[in-house]
Amino acid sequence: MKAVTIERQVARAGWLFLAPALILIGLFFFLPAAAALVLSITDFDIYALADIDNARVVGISNYARAIDHPLFWTALKNTFYFALGCGPLTVLVALIAALLVNAPLTRFRTFFRTAYFIPFVTTLVAVAIVWRYLYHAEYGLLNYALTTVGLDPVNWLGDPTWAMPAIILMAVWKNFGYYMLIFIAGLQAIPRELYEAAELDGASAWKRFIHVTVPHLGPSLVFVGVVVMIGYFQLFAEPYVMTQGGPLRSTTSLVLLMYEEGFRWWRMGFAAAIAFVLFVIILIWTLIQRRLEARLA
């Protein structure tokens, strides 16, 4: 076959192969994303749901309303509390788990790796219900363990001070296994000789960790930092199932507020404005992380 016909054949196949994915992503992802921006400057509500002619353009008043809305600030604060508390904690636990599982002395490596990973594959809604019982103030396993070692029981999900830490603890349990795997992959990519050379130079285990492990793990640390926080800014199912956003709104996240406003009260214009705030937060976070990544690379 001639080169020109082949080139044409390839180009036609290219678009044909892309078509299903592009149509789906365009129609059901990019189009609604753009529409969300429009929605956020309208007063779209339950009347507009019945007849779209009832929706009017109201400019930035949804955003203004959010700024005046104490609940919006509560949700924003809760979301950051969760992400900033849970993100570093997840990375720390994942890193420790990876170091332990990957230690030269460790036996039954596959068993421990699998055991630590299992929480990650479980269904969030189901294990959130399990944890709701584990956290129960009277008969929960956790309080039983606390009182056994002589500590005071905690009203985990019933106390506004403890509800968010309880959700953070559960989320760390659920997610650390995935990031542990990424760290293990990072650790295994470090050349053995570097450790041997350091050992010959008389470097202690701690020195070897600081001077060999940490610099080599840098890129995966940044990668995990981005992914983990972006996921955590989108907190929803845990408070939906475990606390319904309470007590006293102490676990209402931005996404939960968006869901309630948009799909329970059908104030979809206002909910779209909340969704856009979330988008901006995630965008800023991603840009910061990309810059960090570029500096490390």
Next chain:
Amino acid sequence: MSRTWQSLLLHLVLVIGAIAALMPVVWMVAASLMPPGEATALPPRLVPSDPTIEHYRAVFTRLDMGRYLLNSILVAFTVTGTSLIINALAGYAFAKLRFRGRDVTFRVLAAGLMLPVQVVMLPLFLIFKQLGLINTYWGVIIPSMASIFAIFLIRQYATAIPDDLLDAARIDGASEARIFRAVVLPVITPILATLAIWTFLTTWNDFMWPLIVLSDERRYTLPVALANLSGEHVQDVELMMAGSVLTVMPVLAVFLFLQRYYIRGIMAGSVKG
């Protein structure tokens, strides 16, 4: 500290970690087999005194969870099957087929990775309402049928296919569809295996969009049904745990049997950071 002591301490910490990681799952299974009231007894029990499967029976008869199980199976398998084909075609095209506009299209998609799905949900609901897809299985399935993330992974993997191999097939007169089937698919099978497991698990566990799009109880997937039931049946701990086991076990089984492909995929895809 001698090596033996170091090893002992290390494994002690590892075992405590494993107990902490597995305890909620173990308790869930144990509680689901306890007679009514035993899961809330003090001191807490970890082993049922008189194991019973009555809650599993009730889950299928009284709560009709067999139906939700079928719904979840239907949705998860359809999404996994269709998305694999659609994403594989697109990922390969981005990696290996040269044509005008390809790289621009790719960059636009890459920008989309920064958009959180929740931004899309409100207008998507309205679009689906216009299309009559609210409260249908397709309403749950369609948004997951193509994934930018999966296309990226496949593209990355397919880049390794040698151009000579494809060109040789073209000169022999093979059509692009045939090249995809006979040359490309066998090479990218490992990443497709990983993605199949990943897609199945994600779809099975997905909660927020099915919760929004499904209003008729008869079409609920397991997580949506479970969240709904857990409000009504707060007091029936053992019953709820049986429902949770039913929801978790299929994904756990898929993972345990196929973890080799899944874990390998996660570890390979992430080293680059």
